Amino acid sequence: MRNYDVIVIGAGIIGLSLAIELHKQGLDVLLIEKGKPGREASWAAGGMLADFASEMPLALRDLASASATMYPEFVHQLQDESGLKIDLRSHGxxxxxxxxxxxxxxxxxxxxxxxxxxxxxxxxxxxxxxxxxxxxxxERSVDPRDLTNAAVEACRHRRIDLSSGNQALEVRLNEGKACGVRTNKTSFSAGMVVNCAGAWAGQFSPCPIPTRxxxxxxxxxxxxxxxxxxxxxxxxxxxxxxxxxxxxxxxxxxxxxxxxxxxxxxxxxxxxxxxxxxxxxxxxxxxxxxxxxxxxxTPDGLPILGPSAIAGYFVATGHFRDGILLAPITAKVMAQVMTGRKPSIDITNFPADRFGREARLTAS
Ligand SMILES: Cc1cc2nc3c(=O)[nH]c(=O)nc-3n(C[C@H](O)[C@H](O)[C@H](O)COP(=O)(O)OP(=O)(O)OC[C@H]3O[C@@H](n4cnc5c(N)ncnc54)[C@H](O)[C@@H]3O)c2cc1C
Structure with missing residues (x-):
């Protein structure tokens, strides 16, 4: 069985953007999606890149404004790699x-x-x-369907493995460390697993991730x-x-x-x-x-970003109303954390273990 560096669970805009960023860092990435890539919340979104401080929780403001600043370059790179046009508007x-x-x-x-x-x-x-x-x-706005289509194409262009119609049922653990994913079809091995499964993220997580x-x-x-x-x-x-x-x-x-x-x-x-x-x-x-x-x-209205209490298992979800806006910065900081670097922006407000640390241990 092939052993990936990272398995990303969920091909919404968060999982797609993170898979691309991890691949840029030289990692061998597998993206698992239960349905079609980019057809859930990321397909349904309006695409406002709304970073007005007064409308969002204090803890999110730095992340939101950093992500809004990154958007033109984020879109430019996705267009470049996919050959697809993305409707990014700057009329305010x-x-x-x-x-x-x-x-x-x-x-x-x-x-x-x-x-x-x-x-x-x-x-x-x-x-x-x-x-x-x-x-x-x-503020800018973007067409999220253009964005997810381009991100899927960019993954293809980079030859990132994308397995659609494959539902993660369990994160496999070996001696308390994440070592792969069991799906409804098969099992995959990897050194790291990251949960980007949006509203479904809590359904198979080995530690509590109470998204709803x-x-x-x-x-x-x-x-x-x-x-x-x-x-x-x-x-x-x-x-x-x-x-x-x-x-x-x-x-x-x-x-x-x-x-x-x-x-x-x-x-x-x-x-x-x-x-x-x-x-x-x-x-x-x-x-x-x-x-x-x-x-x-999430229960406190903030995203969940970073490592969990389980070695090798990471979480990037819970973006609620702002996942389109927060995709570029999420991909950047998560890739930094997962490759052992210091995140360029503070994510201590969003720890994955704030909802409990216990692991449902399963044999590998
Ligand atoms: C009506 C509406 C309007 C919105 N407007 C905006 C807006 O204007 N601006 C903004 O920034 N945000 C907006 N949002 C929020 C934004 O859409 C989300 O925050 C963002 O799309 C979340 O991205 P995601 O990748 O985490 O989730 P999703 O896009 O839902 O992706 C999660 C993926 O994981 C997959 N998955 C789930 N479980 C499994 C499993 N077990 N195995 C494999 N795959 C799995 C799903 O099939 C899905 O494709 C809006 C949302 C809605 C619903």
């Missing part, structure tokens, strides 16, 4: 809030003074009646004119994410409903109506699609 975000955020330094953002016509199609009277603050943020799914429903319209709305628009009720090809994504719910990924027509209609309240001209838009995905959430 119009954020509307019930109250001005506190504290809010105005270094790289501006108040929309009076915010008349920040986008001509926005229903400014509605927004003014509903929200007290409007801010322009220099938080369902998000979204829909997509075709705008009557391309670039009719150029900015991402975010309010407490709904967000709108324009794509360069004329699609407009509208999201999203946050529901605790287990692993159910069905959409509910009434909920999709409510999201669509909330978007119409902001951009009435979207009444002329054609409905394209609706879907739901499962965000990987």
């Amino acid at each position: 975000t119009l954020l509307f809030l019930e109250e001005p955020p506190q504290p809010c330094a105005l270094d790289d953002r501006e108040w929309l003074a009076g915010w008349d016509d920040p986008e001509p199609e926005l229903n400014a009277p509605f927004l003014k009646a509903k929200y007290r603050a409007g801010i322009y943020l220099k 799914p938080v369902k998000g429903q979204m829909l997509c319209l075709i705008m009557p004119q391309r670039e009719m709305v150029r900015h991402v628009v975010r309010t407490p009720a709904v967000y709108l994410i324009p794509r360069s090809d004329g699609r407009m994504l509208i999201g999203a719910t946050a529901e605790e409903s287990g692993f159910d990924k069905r959409t509910v027509p009434e909920t999709i209609q409510e999201l669509r109506q909330a978007a119409l309240d902001i951009v009435p001209k979207l009444s002329e838009a054609r409905f394209l699609d609706a879907w739901a995905g499962l965000r990987p959430a």
